[in-house]
Amino acid sequence: MTELLRVSHTMTLSWRYGTSWYFAEFIRALRDERRLLGLRCPVCRRVYLPPRVVCGNCYAELSEWVEVKDSGTVRAFTIVHIPIVDPTSGQPRPTPYGMALIQLDGADTTLNHYLAENNPAKLRIGMRVQAVWREERRGTLSDIVHFAAMNNQTMNDEQ
Amino acid sequence: MKRVAVIGTGQTKHTKARDDVSQTELVREATTRALADAGITIHEVDAIVLSNMELFEGRALPEMWVGEGAGGYRKPVTKIATGGTSGTSACIAGYHQCASGLFDIVLVVGWEKHSEGATQTGMALTDPLWDRNVASGAVGNFALSISQYVAERGVTPQQAAKIAVKARRNAARNPNAHLQMDGITVEKVLESRMLADPVHLLDMCPQSDGACAVIYAAEDRAKKLCPRPAWVRAAVTRHDQPYIGDLDRRLVTMRTLRDAAREAYQRVGISEPLKEIDVAEIYEPVSYAELAWYEALGFCAEGEAGRLIDDGVTEMNGELPVNPSGGVLSTNPVGASGVIRVAEAAAQVMGRAGDHQVADVRLALATGYGVYAWSDVMILSAG
Amino acid sequence: MNNDTMNNGVIIAGVNLLFNYAAGEAASRFLIALRDEKKIWGTRCPSCQRVLVPARSFCPRCFVDTTEWIEVGPTGTVSAFAPVFHLADPSGFGNPKGLSAALIRLDGADTALAHFIGETDAPQIGLRVVAVFAESRSGHILDIAYFKPA
Ligand SMILES: [Zn+2]
Numbered sequence: 001m002t003e004l005l006r007v008s009h010t011m012t013l014s015w016r017y018g019t020s021w022y023f024a025e026f027i028r029a030l031r032d033e034r035r036l037l038g039l040r041c042p043v044c045r046r047v048y049l050p051p052r053v054v055c056g057n058c059y060a061e062l063s064e065w066v067e068v069k070d071s072g073t074v075r076a077f078t079i080v081h082i083p084i085v086d087p088t089s090g091q092p093r094p095t096p097y098g099m100a101l102i103q104l105d106g107a108d109t110t111l112n113h114y115l116a117e118n119n120p121a122k123l124r125i126g127m128r129v130q131a132v133w134r135e136e137r138r139g140t141l142s143d144i145v146h147f148a149a150m151n152n153q154t155m156n157d158e159q
Numbered sequence: 160m161k162r163v164a165v166i167g168t169g170q171t172k173h174t175k176a177r178d179d180v181s182q183t184e185l186v187r188e189a190t191t192r193a194l195a196d197a198g199i200t201i202h203e204v205d206a207i208v209l210s211n212m213e214l215f216e217g218r219a220l221p222e223m224w225v226g227e228g229a230g231g232y233r234k235p236v237t238k239i240a241t242g243g244t245s246g247t248s249a250c251i252a253g254y255h256q257c258a259s260g261l262f263d264i265v266l267v268v269g270w271e272k273h274s275e276g277a278t279q280t281g282m283a284l285t286d287p288l289w290d291r292n293v294a295s296g297a298v299g300n301f302a303l304s305i306s307q308y309v310a311e312r313g314v315t316p317q318q319a320a321k322i323a324v325k326a327r328r329n330a331a332r333n334p335n336a337h338l339q340m341d342g343i344t345v346e347k348v349l350e351s352r353m354l355a356d357p358v359h360l361l362d363m364c365p366q367s368d369g370a371c372a373v374i375y376a377a378e379d380r381a382k383k384l385c386p387r388p389a390w391v392r393a394a395v396t397r398h399d400q401p402y403i404g405d406l407d408r409r410l411v412t413m414r415t416l417r418d419a420a421r422e423a424y425q426r427v428g429i430s431e432p433l434k435e436i437d438v439a440e441i442y443e444p445v446s447y448a449e450l451a452w453y454e455a456l457g458f459c460a461e462g463e464a465g466r467l468i469d470d471g472v473t474e475m476n477g478e479l480p481v482n483p484s485g486g487v488l489s490t491n492p493v494g495a496s497g498v499i500r501v502a503e504a505a506a507q508v509m510g511r512a513g514d515h516q517v518a519d520v521r522l523a524l525a526t527g528y529g530v531y532a533w534s535d536v537m538i539l540s541a542g
Numbered sequence: 543m544n545n546d547t548m549n550n551g552v553i554i555a556g557v558n559l560l561f562n563y564a565a566g567e568a569a570s571r572f573l574i575a576l577r578d579e580k581k582i583w584g585t586r587c588p589s590c591q592r593v594l595v596p597a598r599s600f601c602p603r604c605f606v607d608t609t610e611w612i613e614v615g616p617t618g619t620v621s622a623f624a625p626v627f628h629l630a631d632p633s634g635f636g637n638p639k640g641l642s643a644a645l646i647r648l649d650g651a652d653t654a655l656a657h658f659i660g661e662t663d664a665p666q667i668g669l670r671v672v673a674v675f676a677e678s679r680s681g682h683i684l685d686i687a688y689f690k691p692a
Binding site for chain 3: 177178181187200201217227230284
């Protein structure tokens, strides 16, 4: 049998993504004012976060800004144990870490983001969480470091 | 619209790394086997549809570089990529080409060589505006949706593990399957490394090198070429919104699969899928997903999926065997995986599934699942 | 991989990806002959009789296995060329200064090989060339460094 060869290449690729007015406005409010903005669909009235230009359900154009709070309710969670490559750093993300789908107060969609807690016994669907912000904001969703359980969160638990 | 049937299928042996063949040669291996199964030569093929996730292997325009492995020289060749659904979407596109009457014989080939690329990093290249900042890969995202499904339906880790065990036991009778695990048990699944709560390593699919081909023929050719062709009775595809947070409890509702199945059943006239369908090859990248798909596909009422696996209803000797091939949980070359579902369903109808053949198959179901919520459904029948 | 947001609403993102392509048996044999023997091989199609270079396991036109290994070159004829000054180099392939891209039909081959020509100020179609092998070879198409006038 022939010796079998492999040909290896490391490819360094870069991209420059143009965004849009809604992205710029969301980032401006997040970075400069520490506020989260969603866009409301004029037809179904759903508030989208992340904001986008079109409602997938109604195919209507979105233009009405709605302020969304940086607190919300956990709708799904997991503790990740495999070190996937963090696309924002290129490094494996230290494990374990908590992930959740969080419905921010005022939004109809959920946002996937990190949790401060990584013990599954202390997490449950319906618990209330609050964003922990980075001190110096750069204008990305990573300006929220993660979400932490709210004080007295059992009392505030959404049933 | 013409009636169309699958008249031949071909697969490679799926495995962790196929160093002995290039991608082009891998594709040719599956193609050659499908041509032999159909009893035709490449010169009788009128059009070709390819399926591959190009980003994983970093090869732009794989249809150009690899297409000649599918015999694409001077033929109409197109490529379909819709994530995990790529293979079933390519099968649906190939079916449309044949049913339209424009082509008599259409070849569909899907492949992936995960050993050649950077799949995990490739999968992290999601939407750069939002999603990429908060990515956790396929496993993390599944685990999120599973937490909702478990909370609402009460399925247990043991029930999910039974799905994982069923898949690997079935794979042991399929010589093409990638994972060959002797003595797999529920305990071993639950003892395997935790990837993302509650998903253990053995709850997840592997990454495989492999290719699979399916050949369609329009009615008159199909009848001449094949003693028992697998007739396409329905082919439905549905997409949803892009962000995982847009979806209403993804695995609980799974509205794309629900909608696609409902439409497919209507076309065929199926009212009781569990009773009427003889075998199903469904795209289950993780054990819990198969339980969720049972509900979305109407195999059971909501909340009854755990009972279905507890009662052995979907085992090889059950009322509706699901994934006799071992499924995606045993073999996952992504671009090929959907084609494998259709090829396996067709082989069951044609009576050519070998040691994992289910007796007397007249009606077979194949599904595809991609990214957060894309779904494809095909139904094949003997008559 | 990194992902950063600029103030003007443009996202600059980048990634390093490692790929490891299996050559397969036929291409491995071709590359090993370059590396170990400084020889160039093709394969003949039993149906159309063409000699394909680099060697391939099957003829894409006839869709049959190639059966016969044929040594070709190291001399050949330039069938097309283009001076290249600043080749983008995403693959990591080197492009030493002064080379022109060229298609070269090696003696004994029926296909043209895409490669480079050097050591000439006046490349032209029809120019007779010969392979110059690299000093250090690893089983790679650039084990042929370039072709020079024969
Ligand atoms: Zn030939």
